[in-house]
Amino acid sequence: MAVLTCRGLTKKFGSTVALDGVDITVEPGRIVGLLGPNGSGKTTLIKLTNGLLQPGAGEILIDGKKPGVETKRIVSYLPERSCLPDWMTAGELMGFYKDFYADFDRDAAAGMLSRLSIEEKQKIKHMSKGTREKVQLIMVMARRAGLYLLDEPIGGVDPAARDYILNTIISSYNPSASVIISTHLIADVEKVLDDVIFISCGKIMLAAPAEDIREQRGKSVDEVFREVFKC
Amino acid sequence: MLGKLLKHELRATAHTMLPIFGVMLLVSALANVCARLMNGPGNTPVVLTIIFTLVVILFGVGLFAIGLVTVFIMVRRFRDNLLRDEGYIMHTLPVSVHAQIWSKVLVSSLWYAASSVIMVLSVLLVSWDVDTIMEIGNVAGRIIRAMTREDHVAEMIAEVLALLALGSLVTSLSFDAALSIGHAFAKNKMALSVLAFVGLLILGEVFTYYMASLAGDIGSLETFASLTFIKGWRVTCVAGAGLMLVMGGACYGITAFFLKRKLNLE
Amino acid sequence: MEWRFDPGGAIYAQMVARIKEAIASGALAPGARLPAVRELAIDAGVNPNTAQRALAELERRELARGHAESFVTAMAALGYSGAELEAFLKNYIREKEEE
Numbered sequence: 001m002a003v004l005t006c007r008g009l010t011k012k013f014g015s016t017v018a019l020d021g022v023d024i025t026v027e028p029g030r031i032v033g034l035l036g037p038n039g040s041g042k043t044t045l046i047k048l049t050n051g052l053l054q055p056g057a058g059e060i061l062i063d064g065k066k067p068g069v070e071t072k073r074i075v076s077y078l079p080e081r082s083c084l085p086d087w088m089t090a091g092e093l094m095g096f097y098k099d100f101y102a103d104f105d106r107d108a109a110a111g112m113l114s115r116l117s118i119e120e121k122q123k124i125k126h127m128s129k130g131t132r133e134k135v136q137l138i139m140v141m142a143r144r145a146g147l148y149l150l151d152e153p154i155g156g157v158d159p160a161a162r163d164y165i166l167n168t169i170i171s172s173y174n175p176s177a178s179v180i181i182s183t184h185l186i187a188d189v190e191k192v193l194d195d196v197i198f199i200s201c202g203k204i205m206l207a208a209p210a211e212d213i214r215e216q217r218g219k220s221v222d223e224v225f226r227e228v229f230k231c
Numbered sequence: 232m233l234g235k236l237l238k239h240e241l242r243a244t245a246h247t248m249l250p251i252f253g254v255m256l257l258v259s260a261l262a263n264v265c266a267r268l269m270n271g272p273g274n275t276p277v278v279l280t281i282i283f284t285l286v287v288i289l290f291g292v293g294l295f296a297i298g299l300v301t302v303f304i305m306v307r308r309f310r311d312n313l314l315r316d317e318g319y320i321m322h323t324l325p326v327s328v329h330a331q332i333w334s335k336v337l338v339s340s341l342w343y344a345a346s347s348v349i350m351v352l353s354v355l356l357v358s359w360d361v362d363t364i365m366e367i368g369n370v371a372g373r374i375i376r377a378m379t380r381e382d383h384v385a386e387m388i389a390e391v392l393a394l395l396a397l398g399s400l401v402t403s404l405s406f407d408a409a410l411s412i413g414h415a416f417a418k419n420k421m422a423l424s425v426l427a428f429v430g431l432l433i434l435g436e437v438f439t440y441y442m443a444s445l446a447g448d449i450g451s452l453e454t455f456a457s458l459t460f461i462k463g464w465r466v467t468c469v470a471g472a473g474l475m476l477v478m479g480g481a482c483y484g485i486t487a488f489f490l491k492r493k494l495n496l497e
Numbered sequence: 498m499e500w501r502f503d504p505g506g507a508i509y510a511q512m513v514a515r516i517k518e519a520i521a522s523g524a525l526a527p528g529a530r531l532p533a534v535r536e537l538a539i540d541a542g543v544n545p546n547t548a549q550r551a552l553a554e555l556e557r558r559e560l561a562r563g564h565a566e567s568f569v570t571a572m573a574a575l576g577y578s579g580a581e582l583e584a585f586l587k588n589y590i591r592e593k594e595e596e
Binding site for chain 2: 050051052053054069070072073075077079081082083084085087096099100101
Binding site for chain 1: 502504505506507508509510535538539541542543544545546547550
C-alpha cells in the first residue's frame with residue numbers, strides 16, 4: 001500500500017490556486033525530494049499531508065486513510081521553523097513525545113542528544129537556534145513513523161549541521177517507511193534522494209527516480225532543476 | 232489523549248500561575264506586617280511609612296488585578312500554543328480538535344477558580360489577626376448554621392457555584408472562539424480577534440434579550456412574581472444555565488470549526 | 498574512504514567505479530568484506546537504495562572475481578604458489594580432454 005497517494009488534489013486560498021490537480025504516489029522505503037521554488041505549493045502539500053490544512057478538491061490518502069487523528073499517528077513532521085515550547089527541558093520534551101506518540105523511541109532520542117552533548121536538563125529557551133533545530137530534528141527522526149515530512153530541513157544551517165541532518169536521514173532509513181524532503185536547495189540533498197518531484201505553480205512538472213534523471217540526461221538533478229525552472 | 236493534554240496543559244500553565252499566586256500571597260502577608268508596623272507604638276520614620284504604604288497599595292492593586300492577570304495569561308496561552316508556532320506541533324498530534332479545546336477550557340476554568348480562592352486567601356492573610364480570625368470564624372459558623380436551618384440555602388449556594396463554574400467555561404470559550412476567528416486572517420490577527428470578541432458579546436446580548444422577550448411572551452411578570460421564592464430562584468437558574476449552555480455551545484462550535492478548517496499558522 | 502561524485506551520471510555507477518579503483522590500488526584488500534549497505538550509504542552520504550544497487554552491481558561483476566582471488570590467497574596460505582596452481586590446472590584440463 002502506498003504511503004502517500006494524491007489524486008487530483010486541489011487547494012485554493014481565495015482566488016489563488018496553491019495546488020492544481022496534483023497526482024502523486026509515494027511507495028514505502030523511498031526518500032523523495034519535493035523540489036520547487038518558493039510559493040510552488042510544497043508547503044501546502046505538506047500541510048495537507050499532516051492535517052494542518054483541509055483538502056479542497058481531489059483526494060489525499062496516507063496509508064490508504066484520509067488525513068485525521070489516525071494518520072497523524074504515523075506521520076512525523078519537521079516544520080520549517082523552530083516550534084518547541086520554550087519552558088521545557090530536552091528531557092521533558094522527550095517525555096512529551098513519548099506521551100503522545102507510541103512509536104517514539106526515547107532511547108534513540110536520548111542517544112542522539114548525548115552524542116551532540118545536549119544535556120537532558122537543558123532548557124529549550126537557553127539553547128542556541130542551531131541546537132534547537134537539531135533537537136527538533138532528533139524528536140522527529142526518533143519516531144518509528146511510516147512517513148516523515150521534512151519541510152526545508154537544511155535551509156539556513158551551517159555545513160556541519162547539514163551533514164548531520166543528511167546523515168541522520170540516511171541512518172534512520174527503514175524500508176517500510178518513506179521520507180519526503182521539501183526543499184529548494186537541491187545540490188546538497190540530491191545524493192540522498194531516491195525519487196524527485198518537481199513542483200511549480202501548484203502543478204507537478206516531473207516525477208522520476210533521481211538516478212534515472214542523472215543517467216538519462218547526464219546532468220545532476222540540480223542542473224536539470226535550474227533548466228526546468230529558469231524564468 | 233485528553234488526559235495527557237490536560238496533564239501537559241497544567242504543567243505548562245502552572246509554572247507561570249503558581250509564582251504569581253505565590254507573590255500575591257507574599258505581598259498580602261507583607262501588607263499585613265506593614266499595616267501593623269505603621270499603626271504600632273511610637274513614630275515611624277517617614278521613609279518607612281512611605282515603603283509600608285506602597286506595600287499596602289501593591290496589595291490593593293494585586294487583589295484587583297489578579298483576576299485580570301489570570302484572564303490575560305489564559306488568553307495568551309490559547310493563542311501562543313494553538314495559533315502560533317507551537318501550533319505546528321500541537322495540531323499534528325494524534326488528538327482530536329475537541330480534546331484540544333476541552334484541555335484549554337477546563338484548565339483555564341481551573342485557574343480562574345484558583346485565582347478566586349487566592350483572592351480570598353489574600354484577604355485573610357492581610358487581615359490575619361487573632362480578633363479578625365475569630366470574627367470570621369463566628370460569621371462562618373453562623374452562615375453554616377443558617378444553611379442547615381433554612382431550607383434550600385445549601386442548595387442555592389451549590390447552584391450559584393455551578394452557575395459560576397458554567398460561566399467560567401463559557402467565558403473561556405468565548406475568548407477561544409474570538410481568537411480562532413481573528414487568527415484565521417492573514418493580517419491584524421489580534422485586532423480582528425478583539426473585534427470578533429466584541430461581536431460575540433453583542434450577539435450574546437441580542438440573543439439574551441430575544442430569549443427574555445420570548446419568555447415575556449410565554450409567561451408574564453405576574454406569573455413569575457406569584458411563584459414561591461425557591462421556584463422563582465430555580466426558574467432563574469435554569470434560564471441562566473440554558474442561555475449559557477446555548478452561547479457556550481455556539482462558541483465551542485465556532486472554535487472547533489475555525490481550528491479545524493480555517494487554521495492559518497504562519 | 499573519500500567520495501566525490503560528478504554531477505552527471507548515475508551515482509551507483511560512480512560508486513562501483515570508485516570501489517573498483519580502491520581494490521585495484523590495494524586500498525581495499527581483495528577478499529576483504531565490503532561494508533554493509535547502511536555503513537556504505539552513511540560513509541558516502543548517499544541514499545541506501547543507491548548504495549544497495551552499487552553493491553549488487555559489484556557482486557554481479559566484481560565479487561565473482563574477488564572469490565577467485567580469495568581462492569588464490571587461501572591456497573597460498575596452504576603452501577601452493579601461483580605457478581604450482583597453474584601447472585596443476587593445465588594438467589587437469591589436459592587429462593579431462595583426453596577422457
